[in-house]
Amino acid sequence: MTASFAVVTVTYSSGDYLHNFLRTLTRASRETPEVIIADNGSTDGAPEQAAADHDNVTLVHTGGNIGYGGAVNRGVAQIDEDIEFVVVANPDVEWSEGAIDGLLEAARRWPRAASLGPLITEPDGTVYPSARRVPDLISGTGHAVLGTVWKSNPWTAAYRNDDADLTERPVGWLSGSCLLLRRAAFDAIGGFDSRYFMFMEDVDLGDRLGRSGWLNVFVPSVSVMHAKSHSVSRHPEKMIPAHHASAYRFTADRNPGPLRAPIRLALRAGLAVRSKIAVAAALREQRRTGGPA
Structure with a gap:
């Protein structure tokens, strides 16, 4: 039986991260989904090995490093349009037991949710602030200019939504490192804006989904681990x-x-x-x- 969702990940010489991604994916759902690897020019052979080792993995070469959002769009375009949900996740995500099934259950509770995201932890157990407000001109500028030199500034705190409880709720946007997307909503707004080579494409996506009448829903009862920013x-x-x-x-x-x-x-x-x-x-x-x- 065809799975209710497919998975897209973007690689750029991701090495063992990709192996762990696929290894732990088997415990994230009772279903066995199609996995699309959109490769942005890896030289380590990991995407080719993954496609050879897994019958449900399809490798798509993007033709070069076209950026994260553009590569996701290329991967999503390979998926049958009848599949209702697409999981978009970085290859350095490690899945917990039932994580994707938990997001799918939440999607049924929130029929207007276009994107749903889990609680994301870092390797040391730190919770990553993955559910945030969309920055306005003042908070966005304050965070952008002062975020690294004055980390406790009020604009960064507002942007990161630091004072929010870990409850299931609509938010401004969700981290693109792990998202469950409703395919119809994603397609309706044209997917990710490929002008963003890397970073902020998830902020832009969440903002455009919200402006189109959809919801972005944080689901902290589900968690994944993200070894963030290895490319950075x-x-x-x-x-x-x-x-x-x-x-x-x-x-x-x-x-x-x-x-x-x-x-x-x-x-x-x-x-x-x-x-x-x-x-x-x-x-x-x-x-x-x-x-x-």
């Missing part, structure tokens, strides 16, 4: 500027017109300075430890 730690000189460029795009897109041009210019300048500082700090940490920061 390996390549901070590329990933950190990409993050800042995406932050600018999101805010600029929502504040168009000549009257707000000075705000956009100030934001671009502030983010450029912050990006250079963050890259320098990450590279210093790499040199100090002899490996990724």
